[in-house]
Amino acid sequence: MGKVLVLLMGGVLLVSAGCRGPKPVLTPRYSQAPENPDLHSASQPWLVRVVHVDMELQLDFESECLVGSAVYSLQRSDPHEPLILDVASLDQISVHGLDGEPRGFHLGDTQERLGQALTIQLEEFDQAVRVRWKTRPEGEALQWLGPEQTASGLGPFMYSQGQAILTRSWLPIQDTPGNRISWSARVTAPRDLRVVMSGEGTGAQEIPGDPSRLVWQHELSLTVPPYLIALACGRLERRAISPRVAVFAEPATIELAATELGGTEAMLVAAEKLFGPYLWGRYDVLVLPPAFPFGGMENPLLTFATPTILAGDRSLVSLIAHELAHSWSGNLVTNETWEDFWLNEGFTVYCEQRIIEEIFGKGRSEMEQALARTDLLAEMETLEPWQTVLAIDLDGRHPDMGFSWVPYEKGALLLRRMEELVGREDIDDFLSAWFEAHAFQSASTADFEEFIAAGLAKLRPGAMANLDLNLWLHQPGLPDDAPMAISESLLMVDAAVSRVIAGTDPAMVIDAEWNTFQWLRFIHGLGQDASPELLGTLDGQFGLTSSGNAEVLCAWLELGVRRGYGGIDERLEQFLLTVGRRKYLVPLYDALCSSSEGRVRAQQIYLRARPLYHAVSTQTLDTLIHD
Numbered sequence: 138m139g140k141v142l143v144l145l146m147g148g149v150l151l152v153s154a155g156c157r158g159p160k161p162v163l164t165p166r167y168s169q170a171p172e173n174p175d176l177h178s179a180s181q182p183w184l185v186r187v188v189h190v191d192m193e194l195q196l197d198f199e200s201e202c203l204v205g206s207a208v209y210s211l212q213r214s215d216p217h218e219p220l221i222l223d224v225a226s227l228d229q230i231s232v233h234g235l236d237g238e239p240r241g242f243h244l245g246d247t248q249e250r251l252g253q254a255l256t257i258q259l260e261e262f263d264q265a266v267r268v269r270w271k272t273r274p275e276g277e278a279l280q281w282l283g284p285e286q287t288a289s290g291l292g293p294f295m296y297s298q299g300q301a302i303l304t305r306s307w308l309p310i311q312d313t314p315g316n317r318i319s320w321s322a323r324v325t326a327p328r329d330l331r332v333v334m335s336g337e338g339t340g341a342q343e344i345p346g347d348p349s350r351l352v353w354q355h356e357l358s359l360t361v362p363p364y365l366i367a368l369a370c371g372r373l374e375r376r377a378i379s380p381r382v383a384v385f386a387e388p389a390t391i392e393l394a395a396t397e398l399g400g401t402e403a404m405l406v407a408a409e410k411l412f413g414p415y416l417w418g419r420y421d422v423l424v425l426p427p428a429f430p431f432g433g434m435e436n437p438l439l440t441f442a443t444p445t446i447l448a449g450d451r452s453l454v455s456l457i458a459h460e461l462a463h464s465w466s467g468n469l470v471t472n473e474t475w476e477d478f479w480l481n482e483g484f485t486v487y488c489e490q491r492i493i494e495e496i497f498g499k500g501r502s503e504m505e506q507a508l509a510r511t512d513l514l515a516e517m518e519t520l521e522p523w524q525t526v527l528a529i530d531l532d533g534r535h536p537d538m539g540f541s542w543v544p545y546e547k548g549a550l551l552l553r554r555m556e557e558l559v560g561r562e563d564i565d566d567f568l569s570a571w572f573e574a575h576a577f578q579s580a581s582t583a584d585f586e587e588f589i590a591a592g593l594a595k596l597r598p599g600a601m602a603n604l605d606l607n608l609w610l611h612q613p614g615l616p617d618d619a620p621m622a623i624s625e626s627l628l629m630v631d632a633a634v635s636r637v638i639a640g641t642d643p644a645m646v647i648d649a650e651w652n653t654f655q656w657l658r659f660i661h662g663l664g665q666d667a668s669p670e671l672l673g674t675l676d677g678q679f680g681l682t683s684s685g686n687a688e689v690l691c692a693w694l695e696l697g698v699r700r701g702y703g704g705i706d707e708r709l710e711q712f713l714l715t716v717g718r719r720k721y722l723v724p725l726y727d728a729l730c731s732s733s734e735g736r737v738r739a740q741q742i743y744l745r746a747r748p749l750y751h752a753v754s755t756q757t758l759d760t761l762i763h764d
């Protein structure tokens with residue numbers, strides 16, 4: 138590639154070897170209003186833009202709130218315009234200039250789940266302002282857990298989840314993925330807890346006169362969209378995996394986590410070989426308490442992960458490959474608005490599959506691809522046509538409404554189709570060129586179309602003429618030319634399913650050596666045809682109800698509920714009362730709600746379990762349970 142990246146505060150200079158001089162790429166978009174403004178942010182960064190935020194945060198575990206004060210450095214294109222920040226569920230807001238004098242501000246009406254616009258009147262000379270605030274317990278981003286809700290039970294825990302538009306509920310900010318900022322933070326927390334953030338940590342300092350607390354410092358001079366600013370605080374231990382990879386987890390999970398994630402450095406090496414240099418420095422993983430609502434969240438330098446990936450056999454580490462791949466697709470090249478979300482996730486799933494192939498071989502990648510395609514097709518049956526379009530229309534809709542397997546799997550299948558057409562070498566060049574051309578910028582679906590028209594379509598006109606990009610990007614459904622991965626190992630399982638359904642003793646056809654993916658295929662394959670007796674036999678032979686693999690267990694519990702197999706009841710309740718991962722909760726509660734007695738049971742369990750879940754999960758479940 139022959140390029141060197143020179144990193145500067147708040148931006149990047151791309152220096153091309155052999156080119157005449159450095160080419161500045163300092164967020165050029167915000168010199169003017171974008172063609173497709175972000176529907177989910179009131180801020181107008183092209184008029185007044187925040188370029189850096191310097192935060193002082195105090196974590197108060199007693200009242201479960203964060204008290205903040207931040208200085209916002211500004212770039213003002215129009216000296217008469219106010220600064221507009223997005224806020225949600227914040228109290229005690231005040232604004233001052235750096236001269237210490239108050240500045241006038243106005244809090245707009247609350248828009249359902251979008252929050253409010255905080256409009257700040259600036260003096261002509263203001264290059265920065267200070268905002269103070271306090272979070273409310275009902276704010277959606279932060280979750281505060283009591284000791285009993287952690288894996289270790291040793292102390293309280295808190296963490297943030299910013300994506301898609303939740304950062305505004307703990308930090309007033311121009312909360313649009315089209316605007317990148319650098320940041321720094323000093324976070325005060327009780328002395329026995331550790332603070333970690335999605336940036337470089339520079340350690341903890343004593344507070345004169347206050348022996349009970351410490352101040353933790355972090356900063357990120359590379360620019361990121363606000364949804365990627367994250368923090369967590371709790372009783373955390375750290376284990377190094379390699380000089381640039383470490384794992385943080387509660388004492389109860391640290392050993393398992395360090396072993397399970399021991400292959401992360403190898404993944405990082407594979408990813409760099411495929412997609413270009415890793416520009417973020419460290420890659421650490423924080424394993425959260427089981428309440429975490431996602432599988433993983435790609436917070437820069439510090440992936441947040443659910444403990445449910447700790448299966449003991451590294452069978453669920455594709456989630457780490459996924460979050461790691463976001464270091465290129467998502468964090469380096471960011472979807473410009475949430476309507477371009479497929480650019481983040483579709484690219485990432487494709488990249489994740491390539492990392493998995495590199496580390497574990499083609500066979501494993503094909504199994505994972507085949508399972509994902511089946512999930513996509515099954516889910517698409519339940520979606521409305523607009524939800525199955527890659528370049529989704531979110532006008533009047535919350536970004537969460539665009540969340541499904543479509544941006545992930547349909548997006549990845551588009552790249553897989555391009556690979557089929559132009560070959561590995563050209564798709565790899567395309568990926569590295571895309572990441573390099575848009576590094577530390579945001580990109581839209583239109584940018585993707587232009588990039589292909591100017592690049593791959595010119596380079597390989599014959600092959601690319603066979604791709605109907607408009608159909609893939611702008612029409613509902615899955616195009617007929619979507620590739621289909623064939624996995625020999627899963628075909629064997631399909632044959633076993635047919636025989637078991639036909640009455641053969643499961644022990645005769647199931648191989649005790651089956652891997653996670655084969656079990657998943659088997660459980661899904663049984664579907665409507667499994668009697669409670671058959672499930673009882675399987676359980677007796679293979680102990681599925683006591684599986685320590687969360688994917689297998691969740692698929693099994695769902696099947697058990699749907700087929701009326703009582704042997705799972707106790708385990709199901711225990712699972713719902715400890716795990717907060719939305720991907721598992723939704724199918725399980727949904728299965729329960731498919732019968733009237735089940736719905737009553739679901740409501741009883743939910744009443745007890747709800748305080749454990751993060752707002753991301755309760756937002757979805759509240760409607761599911763009560764509809």
Ligand code: BES
Nearest residue numbers: 300301431432433434435455456459720
């Ligand atoms: N960035 C997503 C999580 C996300 C998406 C949070 C949209 C909020 C809004 C993350 O990278 C992700 O996709 N996680 C998946 C795992 C993946 C292997 C499919 C998850 O959490 O299950």
Ligand code: ZN
Nearest residue numbers: 459463482485
């Ligand atoms: Zn993702």
